[in-house]
Amino acid sequence: FFEFYPTEYVNDVYVISQHEKMVGINVGLEIDLTGQVCADSLGYRFYSGIGGQVDFIRGAALSRGGKAIIAMPSSAKNGEVSRIVPHLTEGAGVVTTRGDVHYVVTEYGTAYLHGKSIRKRCLDLINIAHPKFRNQLIQAAKEQKYIYEDQIELVWEQISYPEELEHYDTLYDGTQIFFRPVKPTDEPALSEMLYSLSSKSVRTRYMTHTMAFPHKDVQRLTNIDYRQDISIVGTVPMVSGDKIVAIAQYFLDPKTQAAEVAFIVQDEWQQKGMGTFLLDYITRIAEQRGVKSFYAKVLPINKPMLSIFHNSGYKVSTEFDGEVYSITYDLQKQEPKE
Incomplete structure (x- = not known):
């Protein structure tokens, strides 16, 4: 009726x-x-x-x-x-x-x-x-x-959002995280995450004790050329919008097809398997795009990140200059499984 x-x-x-x-x-x-x-x-x-x-x-x-x-x-x-x-x-x-x-x-x-x-x-x-x-x-x-x-302004071809890279994954504790490419609109949320980091996390990522993350620096992390570089954020839903709890990035050198890789995970979300997932995920993306290798600088105190690299299943070369480890991660050579 x-x-x-x-x-x-x-x-x-x-x-x-x-x-x-x-x-x-x-x-x-x-x-x-x-x-x-x-x-x-x-x-x-x-x-x-x-x-x-x-x-x-x-x-x-x-x-x-x-x-x-x-x-x-x-x-x-x-x-x-x-x-x-x-x-x-x-x-x-x-x-x-x-x-x-x-x-x-x-x-x-x-x-x-x-x-x-x-x-x-x-x-x-x-x-x-x-x-x-x-x-x-x-x-x-x-x-x-x-x-x-x-x-920052980007040309049309650079800002075509790669929706196919969106992915849900479940952490060790059962929490579901939404991983997606970073967007220019993520700058405030990323700034909030960076300023929430402990001094130790800032030190292990940036190798400095600075706690300043000005707009001109943060916007470079959120305005990227999707054709060449990749930046994946892990988010959890909030009433006010997505809360960013992790970010993984690689920046490609087109001449060598080698990419510098970096990770940040918010302190309370560490030790939950997020770093392992992010390395695996951006590795798969890089392989599909023809990237030959990753490289990174890692402090000796950042043992979790060193462990993630060495347990990745890929050939990893390490050099230590007395202060920092230089990691090279060969995407074309996987270590044989025992």
């Missing part, structure tokens, strides 16, 4: 919110870099009415376990126009305010904006824009002082 009610009831925010796990999916014509959504007009020309968008956005957000979603293609006019824009078109009306927007979804991914700073909103939205418009949006965001003026 069907029951019919007036819009005063059906679109009542309180009524909508009483449904657990209510998902409100609405569309937008364009969204600016701060999260304001236009859904009813093209400039001064009205395209449609407001409908129940605001009611269901707010009702779903108030629902226990609910989600408020704005879904839209990243571009219009056969890819000639970006729907994610520096500012709304003159005359366009704001249907859903930046304070109400939670999730924005395009064919390039999902951006969670609720409670985020303007800088983070910009980077998250640019990350789900059509790749050919991303640098234009970065330039506009710089001009509007929304993001750092030195924010």
Whole structure:
């Protein structure tokens, strides 16, 4: 049976919110870099009415376990126009305010904006824009002082996210970790992880006692050329977004096809098998891409990392200069199993 009610009831925010796990999916014509959504007009020309968008956005957000979603293609006019824009078109009306927007979804991914700073909103939205418009949006965001003026820009081919490298794995203690390539939007989360490291972890990774990780350095770790280099982060889900608990990277020298490799695992996540998995995982990626060898500098006090290398099953050469071990890890020669 069907029951019919007036819009005063059906679109009542309180009524909508009483449904657990209510998902409100609405569309937008364009969204600016701060999260304001236009859904009813093209400039001064009205395209449609407001409908129940605001009611269901707010009702779903108030629902226990609910989600408020704005879904839209990243571009219009056969890819000639970006729907994610520096500012709304003159005359366009704001249907859903930046304070109400939670999730924005395009064919390039999902951006969670609720409670985020303007800088983070910009980077998250640019990350789900059509790749050919991303640098234009970065330039506009710089001009509007929304993001750092030195924010790294990459060409389209460099920023095609390798979704096929996403992977779930279970640690020794049964915890499931989501491993994926790093994204430019990971800079705040990676900074948070780096600043949470103990002085010993900083020393073993960077061979220094410095505890400063400025924006200009961290952004180099999150803005990479996926065609050449690899950076895999291990994440656990949080209400505010992914929490990064580990990162493994290699940076390739195209002339020698040898890559420098490095790992960081947050202190409370060490001794759970994450380092072993990360070395194995980026080794498989490197082999598929024709990388010949890894090399790394490891301090003598970093015995867990030395053990991971030597137990990898590959031929490992080690030289010690009195202070640091130089490790060479040959991807073309596996040690015979006993």
